[in-house]
Amino acid sequence: MxxxxxxxxxxxxxxxxxxxxxxxxxxxxxxxxxxxxxxxxxxxxxxxxxxxxxxxxxxxxxxxxxxxxxxxxxxNGALAHVAAVDLTPDAVDVAIADISGALLTEHRAPMPRTGVVEAFRAAVAKAASQAGLTPDALRHVVVGSPGAVDPADGGLDYAPHMPGWEGFDVPGALREALGTGVTVENDVNLVALEEMVAGRAVGVRNFVLVWPADAVGAAVVVNGVLLRGATGGAGEIDAMRVPDPANAETGTGRRGGRYGDLLDNAAVVKLARAHGLSARSGEAAVRKALGAGTPGREFLVDLARRIATGVANVVAVLDPELVLLSGDIAQAGGTALVDLVSAELRTLVVPRTAVRLAMVTGKPVRSGALHSALSVVREEVFGLPAATTEPFGPR
Structure with missing residues (x-):
């Protein structure tokens, strides 16, 4: 030897x-x-x-x-600690874990429209203090956010609904504020990662995860690796132009409009109302429709048509093994809605791609962020190979 x-x-x-x-x-x-x-x-x-x-x-x-x-x-969990953060326009949800993956504490705080970096730092500092740590004692922090970080300048793009976060190097500002390594990743990408680790996509090499909701998004996985695109915008399908295929008239532009405008909360509520169903949210409308007989069925078919119209564009280009539907509306509709989307999709594209309901519920963005942070730190501390889905961008 x-x-x-x-x-x-x-x-x-x-x-x-x-x-x-x-x-x-x-x-x-x-x-x-x-x-x-x-x-x-x-x-x-x-x-x-x-x-x-x-x-x-x-x-x-x-x-x-x-x-x-x-x-x-x-x-020995005390060797290193990480933070996982789900950042939305209204709130920041933080979890602190040790390197073994043991969850030590959680903290949720409101997110203001101004002074966002300081508010973010305060929320992470509060969570860290609850775990007996300071922010700079965290080995790595992964943040899941709507939009995507542009690798050229660190700006958060495709996120007009994130007030206060425009026009600056977001990862750089957060690293300076916390005094530790920070990665910012698209929230739906992190949900896809979680499905690969502990959900419906375990062992699936090529799939698309779609999150029909306000600011509808998608994550694309090719050969087991998240596809982010040249500017980080792969999967940003909210602004994609599609016609409205719903039978019910809701005043939408039949010749084409933003895909996200057909699936946001207000649009789903309006579509339900056109079918005689009254609800305060899209999720509530879908749940109500499941027990509402023929009107409920017709509403779900129209909603499935809207979802499938956008998904078809992605499937026709990528021909993935699997499409996963995730988020509150998808979970509310369950297999009934998924089956309707699958049926509609088969009328629109040649590939016979399986459509399934995502398995991971609860806090999938934060869970995906936690797995990403642990992957980074375990590589640094133990030399374990980082997952191919490791967050994009500088640490």
Whole structure:
């Protein structure tokens, strides 16, 4: 063997053990031995070495009954901390986690129309303090936001609905305010990442995720990698010009208008009203329609036509394996709405692309941001390969 190869082998085994502990949580020595394929003595030596370095910790015991209880080992979460942020026009939602992925605290604060960077810094600082940290103690912060960061100047483009965030280098300003690494990523891209990690797109190499709502957006994944485009604008379909294929008359331009204008909250409420359904929000209208007999069915068909008209343009160009519908309106409509969109799509394009409901609910933008931040930091601290979906732009 050439010089240095035993050290290289140790590093490879160490990374395999750390990855197994991160993926599975606390493990006994014998469980870890089975996962990484080392002998009992080699696994014991590995754990001793990692414990001496402070990389792993003893954490409780497993078992009982007649036999002895086995020592559990886990990654030392205190090695590094990250923040995941869901930034919207009205609020900033922050989560702090350690490098093991353990969630330490959450904090939500309103977002003003002016002084946005200071308001953002204050929200992250509050969350960090709740975890016993300062902002500059965070190893990395990933922010999910509507719009996309232009790689040329760091500006937040395609985001006219984000008052106060225009005209400056957003990642640079946030890095300076927090004193740590910051990546800003499109919110729908992060939802797609979360679907790849823990949702319907696990193992899917080519797919499109569409979020029909105010400022409708899409994420495009090709060969397992997020496609961002030359200016970060891939998937920004809100301004795409499409006709309104709905049967009900709502005063929209039949010859073509903004795709987003057909699917925002007001437009969906208006479409429901045209079918005799009254609701205060698009989500409520869709839920009401599910139990409203023929009028509800006709409203959902019209809504599906609107969604499918825009999706068809994307499918015709990309021919993906899968289209995922995500967001409140999609979740409210469930498989009933998804099936209608699928049926309409088949009348518009040649590819027979499967349409499914996204699996990840709750706070998918923040969850995707957390996985992205952990990917960055685990590469830096442990040398683990970063996901191919790692956020775009400078850290």
């Amino acid at each position: 050439r010089a240095g190869s035993p050290r290289l082998l140790r590093e490879i085994n160490d990374r395999a053990a750390i990855e197994a502990l991160l993926r599975n949580g606390p493990l006994t020595r014998s469980e870890l031995e089975g996962l990484i394929g080392l002998s009992k003595p080699a696994t014991a030596q590995l754990l001793t070495r990692l414990e001496t370095e402070g990389t792993v910790l003893r954490t409780g015991l497993r078992g009982g009954g007649r036999g002895p209880r086995a020592q559990l080992w886990a990654v």
